[in-house]
Each structure stands twice: as structure tokens, then as C-alpha cells.
Amino acid sequence: MKILILNGPNLSRLDLREKSYYGDLDYAGLRKAIESKATSLGIDVDVKQSDSESELISLLHEAADKKQPVIFNPAAFTHYSYAIRDAVIMLKAPVIEVHLSNPLSREEFRHTSVISGVVNGTIAGFGVESYHLALIAMQKLLG
Numbered sequence: 001m002k003i004l005i006l007n008g009p010n011l012s013r014l015d016l017r018e019k020s021y022y023g024d025l026d027y028a029g030l031r032k033a034i035e036s037k038a039t040s041l042g043i044d045v046d047v048k049q050s051d052s053e054s055e056l057i058s059l060l061h062e063a064a065d066k067k068q069p070v071i072f073n074p075a076a077f078t079h080y081s082y083a084i085r086d087a088v089i090m091l092k093a094p095v096i097e098v099h100l101s102n103p104l105s106r107e108e109f110r111h112t113s114v115i116s117g118v119v120n121g122t123i124a125g126f127g128v129e130s131y132h133l134a135l136i137a138m139q140k141l142l143g
């Protein structure tokens with residue numbers, strides 16, 4: 001079973017965002033780093049990104065129907081999307097929330113995650129390493 005790595009809005013333009021939080025890596029580089037770490041761990045991944053709340057929800061529905069594990073960076077939706085939270089609740093396999101930056105060290109509106117309470121765990125603040133750590137954690141969760 002492939003693990004779905006799902007990325008939310010504006011992550012496709014990572015290299016154009018605040019360098020102090022996201023560095024120089026572009027989305028293609030992030031994707032490549034995730035895929036190569038997954039290969040080294042012997043994990044199959046499907047890396048997807050969308051800027052649309054509706055599309056992210058459809059992808060979560062598909063993952064729920066397939067009982068697919070998910071590593072999810074909901075990006076700004078983390079902080080306010082109850083619709084995405086409700087879709088995450090319906091997932092049947094483990095789900096890990098990841099963030100490149102540490103939202104708790106940023107603006108106050110980022111201190112709330114409406115997603116954290118409905119996932120197995122959250123990894124934040126380690127750049128691309130957050131995804132690597134999530135892959136290792138997911139491997140353990142799946143036994």
C-alpha cells in the first residue's frame with residue numbers, strides 16, 4: 001500500500017515563500033527529497049499537492065475509501081478548516097500531520113491547529129526532515 005503524502009496550498013511555490021521559514025528548496029526539490037527518503041526506507045509513496053480545499057477533501061475521501069495511510073501538510077488550512085478536519089476524521093489508516101516550519105514559533109493565528117487533535121501525531125519545525133521523520137514514524141505505526 002502506497003502512503004499518500006498530501007501537501008496543501010502554496011507549498012507548490014515553496015521557493016518563493018519566506019526564506020527564513022522555508023529556505024531555498026522548491027517544491028520539485030521537496031518532492032524529490034521525500035521520494036528518495038521513502039525509497040531508502042523501502043516505502044512506496046504517492047506525493048500530491050493542491051491549493052484547493054475541495055480537492056484536498058476529495059483526495060482524503062479517496063484515501064479513506066482505500067484505507068490508505070496519509071502524511072499530511074494541510075498548510076494554512078491547518079489553522080481553520082473544519083471541513084478538512086472532518087475529512088481527516090474519516091481516514092481509516094494512520095495519519096501524521098507535518099509542517100516544515102514550527103507554527104508555534106510564528107504568528108499567533110498559526111498556534112491553533114484544528115487538525116492535531118484528530119491525527120496520530122504531529123511533526124513540525126525540521127524542514128524537509130519533518131517528512132523524513134514522519135515516514136519513519138509511519139513505518140513504525142504500520143508495523
Ligand SMILES: O=C1C[C@@](O)(C(=O)O)C[C@@H](O)[C@@H]1O
Binds near residue numbers: 009078098099
Ligand atoms: O503554508 C504553510 C506551511 C506550514 O504548514 C509548514 O509546513 O510550515 C505552516 C503553515 O502555517 C503555513 O500556512
